[in-house]
Amino acid sequence: MAVWGERLAGVRGVLLDISGVLVDSCAGGGVPIPGSVEAVARLKQSQLKVRFCTNETQKSLGKLVGLLQQLGFDISEKEVTSPGPAACQILKERGLRPHLLIHDEIRSEFDKIDTSNPNCVVIADAGDYFSYKNMNKAFQVLMELENPVLISLGKGRYYKATSGLMLDVGAYVKALEYACGVEAEVVGKPSPEFFQNALQVMGVEAHQAVMIGDDIVGDIGGAQRCGMRALQVRTGKFRPSDEHHPEVKADGYVDNLAEAVDLLLQHADK
Amino acid sequence: MAVWGERLAGVRGVLLDISGVLVDSCAGGGVPIPGSVEAVARLKQSQLKVRFCTNETQKSLGKLVGLLQQLGFDISEKEVTSPGPAACQILKERGLRPHLLIHDEIRSEFDKIDTSNPNCVVIADAGDYFSYKNMNKAFQVLMELENPVLISLGKGRYYKATSGLMLDVGAYVKALEYACGVEAEVVGKPSPEFFQNALQVMGVEAHQAVMIGDDIVGDIGGAQRCGMRALQVRTGKFRPSDEHHPEVKADGYVDNLAEAVDLLLQHADK
Numbered sequence: 396m397a398v399w400g401e402r403l404a405g406v407r408g409v410l411l412d413i414s415g416v417l418v419d420s421c422a423g424g425g426v427p428i429p430g431s432v433e434a435v436a437r438l439k440q441s442q443l444k445v446r447f448c449t450n451e452t453q454k455s456l457g458k459l460v461g462l463l464q465q466l467g468f469d470i471s472e473k474e475v476t477s478p479g480p481a482a483c484q485i486l487k488e489r490g491l492r493p494h495l496l497i498h499d500e501i502r503s504e505f506d507k508i509d510t511s512n513p514n515c516v517v518i519a520d521a522g523d524y525f526s527y528k529n530m531n532k533a534f535q536v537l538m539e540l541e542n543p544v545l546i547s548l549g550k551g552r553y554y555k556a557t558s559g560l561m562l563d564v565g566a567y568v569k570a571l572e573y574a575c576g577v578e579a580e581v582v583g584k585p586s587p588e589f590f591q592n593a594l595q596v597m598g599v600e601a602h603q604a605v606m607i608g609d610d611i612v613g614d615i616g617g618a619q620r621c622g623m624r625a626l627q628v629r630t631g632k633f634r635p636s637d638e639h640h641p642e643v644k645a646d647g648y649v650d651n652l653a654e655a656v657d658l659l660l661q662h663a664d665k
Numbered sequence: 666m667a668v669w670g671e672r673l674a675g676v677r678g679v680l681l682d683i684s685g686v687l688v689d690s691c692a693g694g695g696v697p698i699p700g701s702v703e704a705v706a707r708l709k710q711s712q713l714k715v716r717f718c719t720n721e722t723q724k725s726l727g728k729l730v731g732l733l734q735q736l737g738f739d740i741s742e743k744e745v746t747s748p749g750p751a752a753c754q755i756l757k758e759r760g761l762r763p764h765l766l767i768h769d770e771i772r773s774e775f776d777k778i779d780t781s782n783p784n785c786v787v788i789a790d791a792g793d794y795f796s797y798k799n800m801n802k803a804f805q806v807l808m809e810l811e812n813p814v815l816i817s818l819g820k821g822r823y824y825k826a827t828s829g830l831m832l833d834v835g836a837y838v839k840a841l842e843y844a845c846g847v848e849a850e851v852v853g854k855p856s857p858e859f860f861q862n863a864l865q866v867m868g869v870e871a872h873q874a875v876m877i878g879d880d881i882v883g884d885i886g887g888a889q890r891c892g893m894r895a896l897q898v899r900t901g902k903f904r905p906s907d908e909h910h911p912e913v914k915a916d917g918y919v920d921n922l923a924e925a926v927d928l929l930l931q932h933a934d935k
Contacts, residue, residue, distance in 0.1 A: 570836035
């Protein structure tokens with residue numbers, strides 16, 4: 396196990412993805428991935444700093460955290476970095492008034508944003524709200540703008556629900572990018588600003604931090620590009636082919652969060 | 666006008682796009698673009714060979730031609746090259762059993778195709794059938810295949826309806842390509858095989874033919890890559906920025922089909 400000692404040497408902070416690492420989504424909310432409730436508890440009892448870093452945009456932050464607490468997780472809203480608040484800050488700074496192509500569940504996060512006479516489109520994982528009619532409306536708003544701005548909360552390809560793999564917002568972002576000839580600005584993973592914000596709140600440098608996620612591109616590749624280390628769990632949307640990804644190689648592959656925490660508690664910060 | 670004489674010298678055959686050139690689509694069917702009924706009639710009375718070349722997949726070929734006839738156009742089914750029949754031939758040749766993500770209106774074109782236990786996905790302009798649920802089903806079928814095959818009937822970005830610009834199949838193709846990491850095989854414009862098939866039926870060489878369309882990429886760029894000339898009409902989905910497209914330059918821009926036919930009758934085959 397000397398190899399793990401090298402891989403995890405000097406780690407002081409841990410960023411945890413939520414969907415696919417803590418829970419698998421399902422229609423009602425989520426089911427814990429075996430061992431993950433205890434793994435989070437053990438991690439938080441250790442010397443390591445812990446923060447959660449999610450692209451979840453089908454539920455408001457409050458609702459997401461409430462559901463995780465009901466499932467037994469030790470988590471609070473202030474411990475989570477999520478794209479909604481980050482997007483609101485960008486909109487305010489740049490005087491942008493969004494047309495919102497988002498799930499009704501997170502509409503409240505944009506309550507204080509002026510949405511009249513839109514001059515941009517914000518797209519998030521809208522699930523069933525990705526009807527042709529709603530997509531077409533967002534497309535028409537963009538086509539009527541002289542300088543179309545498309546802001547995407549995450550750019551994931553798909554995620555794992557208990558019922559199977561589900562299309563994520565990234566697919567619909569690509570659709571609008573192609574139709575309108577624009578490139579979306581991504582808020583959320585794998586945007587470097589998003590990871591850096593999470594690190595800053597944790598008070599840990601990138602080289603002292605490790606990301607644990609199930610998405611080889613968004614979690615692992617994104618974190619590594621910021622100078623962090625990253626472990627991929629073999630839960631959630633993990634597929635065996637991820638271990639031979641043409642562009643991204645994780646610093647380690649583990650069966651699940653419980654194994655990652657075992658290794659961290661044994662080898663980190665040494 | 667000497668320039669038109671050069672541009673159209675030696676033209677013996679004309680390929681006509683339908684949507685945006687003959688008609689603008691609307692919920693009920695379509696409305697003729699002013700002057701286009703007479704322009705088609707004049708063209709067909711001339712020495713020039715004429716064929717229609719469409720990516721229309723929201724209506725069956727029979728229904729499309731029936732609607733155009735009702736609007737006064739001189740057109741029959743055997744004069745139209747459309748993607749449905751071309752796709753069926755490919756499916757049969759390669760033993761492919763499609764999951765169909767298509768409009769109910771064209772389902773009859775696939776009546777003789779085995780769709781049990783799918784080993785590919787065929788996507789066409791499904792309009793309101795592009796629900797999240799239907800997109801997700803197609804995504805899941807592709808993800809379960811060892812060698813995913815995605816066949817797309819056209820790859821247009823958008824088209825013009827009387828109610829405004831509407832997202833076309835290409836946007837949804839991009840969504841599935843990104844989510845599944847595949848590249849679609851396009852049947853229809855701008856596929857070279859599709860244009861070549863139309864030319865062959867007309868009995869005209871590419872250098873003797875001109876395409877008339879409203880889509881700078883699919884119609885104009887596609888036809889030019891096959892060695893044809895191509896005129897863009899300023900109707901349908903035409904936008905002024907098309908005349909300064911970074912990659913495609915039409916052999917000429919005309920206000921509408923009527924002007925194109927005026928020029929052809931004056932200058933072609935000379």
